[in-house]
Amino acid sequence: MSSTPDPFADLKTRQREMWASFAPTAAFTTVVAAHLVEFAEIKPGEAVLDIGTGTGVVAVTAARAGASVTALDLTPALLEVARENARIAGLPATQWIEGDAENLPFPDGRFDVVVSQFGHMFAPRPDVVVSEMRRVMKPGGRIAFATWPPEHFVGRLFAFVARNSPPPPPGAAPPPQWGNPGIVAERLGARFEAPFFSRGIMQLPALSVPHVREFMERSIGPMQKLIEASAGDPKRLAALRTEFEALAAPYYFNNIVRQEYLLTRAKAR
Numbered sequence: 001m002s003s004t005p006d007p008f009a010d011l012k013t014r015q016r017e018m019w020a021s022f023a024p025t026a027a028f029t030t031v032v033a034a035h036l037v038e039f040a041e042i043k044p045g046e047a048v049l050d051i052g053t054g055t056g057v058v059a060v061t062a063a064r065a066g067a068s069v070t071a072l073d074l075t076p077a078l079l080e081v082a083r084e085n086a087r088i089a090g091l092p093a094t095q096w097i098e099g100d101a102e103n104l105p106f107p108d109g110r111f112d113v114v115v116s117q118f119g120h121m122f123a124p125r126p127d128v129v130v131s132e133m134r135r136v137m138k139p140g141g142r143i144a145f146a147t148w149p150p151e152h153f154v155g156r157l158f159a160f161v162a163r164n165s166p167p168p169p170p171g172a173a174p175p176p177q178w179g180n181p182g183i184v185a186e187r188l189g190a191r192f193e194a195p196f197f198s199r200g201i202m203q204l205p206a207l208s209v210p211h212v213r214e215f216m217e218r219s220i221g222p223m224q225k226l227i228e229a230s231a232g233d234p235k236r237l238a239a240l241r242t243e244f245e246a247l248a249a250p251y252y253f254n255n256i257v258r259q260e261y262l263l264t265r266a267k268a269r
Contacts, residue, residue: 006102007169007171008102008169008171010169011124011168011169012074012100012124015074015221016075017075018221018222019074020075020077020078021218021219021221022055022221023054023077023081024218024219025220026057028203029054029055029057029118030057030061031203032146032200033061034061035200036115036145036146036263037065037115039265040062040115040142040144040265041142041144041265042065042067044066045066045067046067046113047070047113047138048067048068048111048112048114049069049070049071049072049110049113049114049115050069050070050072050115051072051114051119052074052117052119052120052122053079053096054073054119055085056079056082056083056085056094057085058115059071059086059094059096060082060086060091063091063093063094067113068093070111071096072098072101072104073098073099073119074098074100074101079097079098100123101120102125102129103132104132104133106136108135108136109136110137111137111138113137113142114133114137115143115144117146118146119145121145121147121175122175124172125171125172126173126177126178127187130189131191134191140267140268142265142267143188143192143265144264144266147179147184147264148176148179148261149176149180149260149261150176150177150179150180152251152260152261153257153259154176154261156247157223157248158175158176158222159174159176162174164240165226165229179262181262181264184262188266190269191268192268193269195264195265196264196265196266197262197265198263199263200263201260201261202258203256203257209252210245213241223244
């Protein structure tokens with residue numbers, strides 16, 4: 001846990017606000033959560049930390065598997081939804097904490113497993129978040145996470161948003177780099193054994209590509225902010241929407257958008 005000033009504090013404040021609209025997406029990430037919990041080989045009685053828990057789909061799934069779960073997220077609005085999900089599932093022991101993946105509010109060596117589903121990848125400094133994940137992990141513990149590869153739909157979506165938005169602060173790593181196995185292996189480095197990788201596909205049902213676009217404009221924070229910033233310029237807004245639909249079209253068929261993701265698992269050294 002660091003007490004030094006955070007040079008990315010303003011970025012994280014924007015992220016906290018940006019992701020507040022994410023809750024409807026849980027209808028689709030819930031299936032991925034089950035895949036991640038299975039992939040992480042979570043066992044009854046293990047102490048699990050879920051970083052970037054969002055609406056709690058991974059945390060609730062792991063708790064239902066018998067784990068003792070603590071879940072952390074930057075965004076209070078999402079944690080409210082997560083607490084309600086845990087209440088409905090009858091899991092009152094799950095702990096929900098507002099916090100930062102780069103400054104985890106936990107002692108060293110507390111958890112058997114640290115997981116993240118499309119969460120830790122948005123921390124601006126990969127070296128810091130990896131160090132924090134390893135710090136709070138017991139000797140011989142393991143890490144497991146799901147991320148978006150840069151070459152598939154969601155990775156290309158984030159590249160599209162980045163091209164059309166103000167640049168992030170210097171030193172902030174692009175989130176889709178966490179979907180590149182070579183980069184992931186390098187980042188885990190000496191703190192973990194060689195990682196094991198797998199893949200999956202998240203399916204987003206939609207009646208048309210414009211339906212996909214409208215859903216993402218309402219519920220995917222970076223897309224929502226891009227559209228809001230362009231609202232006063234109808235020509236730019238129309239161009240952005242046309243570009244997005246052209247990007248999404250190759251991934252859409254049979255009323256489904258296919259969103260491929262990468263799974264990583266590694267044991268702590």
